[in-house]
Amino acid sequence: MNILVYLQAMSFVLSDEIILNWKNLISEKNSQALKAEMNELFSADIARVMNQLSDEENQFVFQLLDEEARSEVLAELDEDKREFLLESLSTEQIADVLDNLDSDDAADIVSELPEEKQQEVLSQIEDVEQASDIAELIRYEEGTAGSLMAKELVSVYTFETVNQCIDEIRRQADDVTQLYAVYVVDNHERLKGIIPLKKLLISHPLARVEEIYESDIQFVRVDDSLQLVSETMSRYDLVVLPVVDKVGKLVGKITIDDVLDYLKEKSEEDIQRMSGITEDIDVQDKIWKISQARIPWLLIGMGGGIIGSRIIGNYEEHIRIRPEMAFFIPLIGATGGNVGVQSSSIMVQALANNMMFSNVAKKLLKELYVGLFNGLICSSLIFLYAMVAESWKLGLVVSIALFTVIIFASFMGTFVPMTLHRFKINPALATGxxxxxxxxxxGITIYFLVGRILYSMF
Amino acid sequence: MNILVYLQAMSFVLSDEIILNWKNLISEKNSQALKAEMNELFSADIARVMNQLSDEENQFVFQLLDEEARSEVLAELDEDKREFLLESLSTEQIADVLDNLDSDDAADIVSELPEEKQQEVLSQIEDVEQASDIAELIRYEEGTAGSLMAKELVSVYTFETVNQCIDEIRRQADDVTQLYAVYVVDNHERLKGIIPLKKLLISHPLARVEEIYESDIQFVRVDDSLQLVSETMSRYDLVVLPVVDKVGKLVGKITIDDVLDYLKEKSEEDIQRMSGITEDIDVQDKIWKISQARIPWLLIGMGGGIIGSRIIGNYEEHIRIRPEMAFFIPLIGATGGNVGVQSSSIMVQALANNMMFSNVAKKLLKELYVGLFNGLICSSLIFLYAMVAESWKLGLVVSIALFTVIIFASFMGTFVPMTLHRFKINPALATGxxxxxxxxxxGITIYFLVGRILYSMF
Structure with a gap:
């Protein structure tokens, strides 16, 4: 076999052609051809195609899948697509799906069900241990380590041997799909350390756990924040992190792929906060929901605009005499806005990276220097332009105002996120x-104030 | 031992007190106390403290570390702090550091050295294989799979047995710090598949590789983009991904922690692009560099402001007669800006998540509906305000203009990122x-146009 052909066949690229092909096969009810298509794909890829199909089409595709694929596809689907499919399944069918999933994925699905359905589904899961694991997991508060962890893990006692560890792994082999380490606990099930699989492989079969395990390890508590979880895993380059309860008992583990999903969601949310969107929304969401998430900041912005109109209103006579003052209102506002966003976005990132408070004065000073520098460049240029286009007086007014606005905006862009952070408000929320x-x-206040003073001087 | 005491001791929280304490110990040249402090910490945490110290302080701390810790700390340090330390080390000392690191971390450090120093350092690395691995890695273009991969991996042939695999792992145990899978290659070193460590553990020692390996796997090519690497790993929940060359030969592997760092950098970069910052900069960067990265968009924004001033300039007489028209210039501009940013940030995310082009028309229509809805709310409110505060005529002008601007901004916020994406320009770059x-x-054009038309009508 030509290995290159084999290699090329592996990468699945989703295209409009593939989606169209599936849609055609579905409308023709060509189950056989569809099944053949799906056999070529990983579950994650089937889910990717299904995310592009309609709910009705998905229903047709779903019933063609075997039990294991159903579970995997359901876990990978977008939430709104999954919601529809779940509604069309009986509680028994849902229970079957959950039986085949890791406890964390299963718990995610259960927590999306209406509360009255949750009870029913849980009671119909065949594997009682799985059912009680799920019941435990859905109780943890969102945003905590407990809410992200899975119950599947292999744990051994300090007095066991390497051979016994391997037996234990063999016994639990089906449950734990991804295994990177074995956890070591004392006889009260409290976490003592870990044994990486590599160490198990190269140790003598009769070596005892207490001789080979690593006690210098990282872990989190069930009620620790996901922020701490992700920081710990990325700082110490971990792929899996054990979770303990209040008395140190090992209760679960968090794997890096879940943290990756969490980080992705969080970074999308931060960008939305910076863009003036209050809730986490998708392009898929309903118009009403999208509108609701956006209107608050629009109204606040409009409130600012109304205040601006009142300030300008104070200069009504001034504008009547010198209408050219109005020409540069947008320039002053836009530049101030741009400078502020530049400063604040850098600040928000520094805060997210746990900047030390001892550095605050230094950062503020630096921002002011940058503002000073950029302010000089911008205001000199605008002086030249306004002098040529209008008059040297207006040039002077605009450039002095612009310079002041840039310095001020640099300061605000640094100061506001820091203050919000200090008061435990997500700085990204209000930054943009x-x-x-x-x-x-x-900006407008400064502009007209400078205008009034300078015009009255000359 | 009370296990809770042990557990609490594990989490290291960086604080101003700790930094101050280190600074004091350094100024007292108290090597012993400093060493005691460092003995309690992981290398990653020592690096975190050092990132908060001055370059001179870091030099003192660094010479207290043993050889292995030096390597690890150097790999974890911020680039600017590392740069200074590297300058103060001899090429021989740098070579020693590189000898202790994984090839990918070592290559990162070498590529930061001035070119004439690279040669010298590489020739002084004791382990010749490590030196040639590094020399290979620094040649790959930034942003490709090759630039992120490490050379350390364990590979076996299809005809070998489980026992031989384990021997191979034992032989390479020191080189490969994190091992999750063994790679299977044919006798031309071409990738055939993998064996997860778990499978090795539970298979019979005499079972042959060809009986137990998994051939249905994911991989990337050396010149594939990091975008594809991170998508592949997160889509299929992988912690390690093999890298092959053009003919399918296994040449390296990429681990999830490196992808995590890449994603973090990329999301920070995207936010900076959206905020009008052209280069990837840190809070640590020099004032001049920060200023340089920010000025281009400020000038473009000012260019827009100047165009705005010329448009308003066309209405000079209009403003002289009706100065109240100037009052609402900021409101129109700000609301248009806010709506545009809201639409575009959602769009950029959808594009980053590989939205299918078949959905384009649908998205555009939806944005327009949201714009219609929010436009109605905002413009009704502003009509009421302007009518009460000024006149019903101005109210009509402002509200009709605002409504039109919101619709337009919704459209532009969707259309511009899509167009940039189509022409392969990073949509985040120009969005903000x-x-x-x-x-x-x-916005200004519409506002004054509406004003002229309506005022001439009544």
């Missing part, structure tokens, strides 16, 4: 539209 | 300031 609105108001 | 500037200009 908040800083922009604030800078708009301040 | 670009869309805002564009919306500002369009």
């Amino acid at each position: 539209p908040f800083v922009t609105t604030l800078n708009d108001i301040i | 300031p670009f869309v805002t500037t564009l919306n500002d200009i369009i």
Whole structure:
């Protein structure tokens, strides 16, 4: 066999052609051809195609899958697509699906069900241990280590031998799909350490656990935050992290793939917060929901605009005499806004990376220097332009105002996120539209104030 | 021993007190106390403290570390701190450090050295294989799978037995710190599949590799993009991914922790692009570099402001008669900007998640509906305000203009990122300031146009 052909066959690239082909096969009810297509694919890829199909089409595809594939596909599907499929399944069918999944994936699905259905589904899961694991997992608060962990793990006692460890792994081989380490516990099931699989492989079969296990390990508690979980795993380059309860008992483990999903969601959420969207929304969400998530910051921004209109309103006569003052309102506002967003986005990232408070004064000073520098460049350029296009007086007004606005915006862009952070508010939340609105108001105030003073001087 | 005491001791929380304590010990040249502090910590944590110290302080700390810790700390340090330390080390000392590191971390450090130093350092590495591995790795282009991979891996032939695999692992045990799977190759070293360590553990010692290996696996090529690498690993929940060359030969592996670092960097970069910062910069960077990265978009924004001033300039007489028209310039601009950023940030995320092009028309339509809805709410509110505060005529002008601007901004916020994406430009790059500037200009144009038409009608 030509190995290159084999290698090329492995990478599945989702395309519009593939989706169209599936849609055609579904409308023709061509089960055989569809099954042949699906046999070529991993479950994750079947789910990717299904995320692009309609709910009705998905129903047809789903009933063609065998039991194991059903579970895997369901775990990988987008939430809204899954919701529809779950509604069309009986509680018994859902229970079968859950039986085949890791406890964390199963718990995610159960927690999406309406509460009255949860009880029913759980009671119909054949494997009682799996059912009680799921029941435990759905009780942990969202955002905690407990909510992300899985119950599947292999644990051994300090007095056991390597051979006994391997027997234990063999016994649990079906349950634990991804195994990277074996956990060591004392006779109260409290976490003592780990044995990496590599160490098990190269140790003498009769060596005792207590001789070979590593006690210098990282772990988290069930109620620790996911922030701490992800920081710990990325800092110490871990692929799996044990979770203990209040008395140190080993209760679960968190794997890196779940942390990856969490981080992705969080970074999307941060970008949305910075863009003035209050809730975590998808492109798939309903129009009403999207609108609701966006209107609050629009209204706050409009409030800022109204304040701006009142400030300008104070200069009504001034504008009547010198309408050219109005020309540069957008320039002052936009530049102030841009500078503020630049400063604040850097600040938000520094805060997310756990910047030490001892560095605060230094950062503020640096931002001011950058502002000073960029302010000089921008205001010199605008002075030249306004002088040529309008008059040297207006040039002076605009450039002095712009310079002041840039310095101010640099300061606000640094100060606001730090203050929010100090008061335990997510700095990304209010950074974007908040800083922009604030800078708009301040910018206009400075601009007209400078205008009044300078025009009255000359 | 009370296990809870033991458990609490494990989590290291970096605080201002710790940093101050280290600084004091360094200024007292108290090597013994410092060493005692460091003995309690993982290398990653020592690096975290050192990232908060000055370069001179770091030099003192560094010479207290033993050889292995030096390597690990250097690999974990921030780039600018590392750069300084590397400058103060002889090429021989750097070679020693590199000898103790995984090939990918070592290659990262070498590629940061000035070119004339690279040669010298590589020639002084004792382990010749390590030196040639590093020399190979630094040649791969940044952003490709090759640039992120490590050379350390355990590979076996199809005709070998489980026992021989374990011997192979034992032989390479020191080189490969994190081992999750053994790779299977044919006698031309071409990738055939993998054996997870778990499978090795539970298989019969005399079973042959060809009987137990998994051939249905994921892999990437050396010149595949890191985007593809991270998508593949997160889609199929992998912790390690083999890398092959053009003819299918196994040349390296990529581990999830490196992908995590890459994703983090990329998401920070995207946020900076959206905030109008052209280069990837840190809070640590020099003022000049920060300023340089920010000025281009400020100038583009100012260009937009100047165009805005010319548009308003066309209405000079209009403003002289009705200065109240100027009051709402900031409101129109800000709301248009906010709406545009909201739409575009959602779009950029959808594009990053590989939205299918078949959905484009649907997305555009949905955005327009959301815009219609939010536009109605915002413009009704502003009509009421402007009517009460100024006049019903101005109310009509502002509300009709605002409504039009919101619809337009929704459209632009969707259309611009899609177009950039189509032309293979990172949509995040130009989304923030670009869309805002564009919306500002369009907003003002619409506002004054509506004003002229309506005022001439009544």
